[in-house]
Amino acid sequence: MNKFMILLLLLVTPIILFSQDKPPEVPDGYSSMTTMKIAYFFGTLDLMEKDFPVPDDVKEYKDIVYKTIDSTKLKLDIYHLKNISKPAPLLIFIHGGAWKKGDKHDYLRYLVDYAQKGYVTATVQYRFTNKAKFPAQILDVNAAVIWLKQHADEYHINRN
Structure with a gap:
C-alpha cells in the first residue's frame, strides 16, 4: 500500500506543480495580450482606445x-x-506615465463606463517633469481637485 501511495504521489505531484491557470483576459482597450506586453516592454501604452465613442446618455x-x-x-x-x-x-x-508622459484621454473607456454607472468622472492634465520640476505635478492635480470642489454644483458633484 505504501508503494502505491508513493507512486501515486510521484505521478500526481508534477501535474499539480506544472498545471497553469487559464491566461488572464485581455484588458479593455488592448487588442491582444501580446500587443499589450510589447507596448509595455517598449514603454508605450498607446494601445488604449482613445477614440472610444461617448454614448448618447453621457x-x-x-x-x-x-x-x-x-x-x-x-x-x-x-x-x-x-x-x-x-x-x-x-x-x-x-x-499614468511617471509624471513624464501620458494623456488625460488614456482612460476614456473607463471614464464613460463609470459615468454610466452613476458617478461623475473627471480626468486631469498636468505638466510633465520635462516642463516643470517635481512636485509641480502634484500641485497641478491638487489645483484640479480644488477647482472641481469649487464647481461641484455646476457639474452635479457630491461635495461629501
Whole structure:
C-alpha cells in the first residue's frame, strides 16, 4: 500500500506543480495580450482606445481650463449621465506615465463606463517633469481637485 501511495504521489505531484491557470483576459482597450506586453516592454501604452465613442446618455465637458501657469493652460474633462438628477460621487482619473508622459484621454473607456454607472468622472492634465520640476505635478492635480470642489454644483458633484 505504501508503494502505491508513493507512486501515486510521484505521478500526481508534477501535474499539480506544472498545471497553469487559464491566461488572464485581455484588458479593455488592448487588442491582444501580446500587443499589450510589447507596448509595455517598449514603454508605450498607446494601445488604449482613445477614440472610444461617448454614448448618447453621457454628457461630456472637454478641455475645461482649471489652471493657467506660465502661459500653459491645464485642462480637465468631466463626464456624467445626461439625466443626472442629484449630486453624485466624483471619481478623478490621473493618467499614468511617471509624471513624464501620458494623456488625460488614456482612460476614456473607463471614464464613460463609470459615468454610466452613476458617478461623475473627471480626468486631469498636468505638466510633465520635462516642463516643470517635481512636485509641480502634484500641485497641478491638487489645483484640479480644488477647482472641481469649487464647481461641484455646476457639474452635479457630491461635495461629501
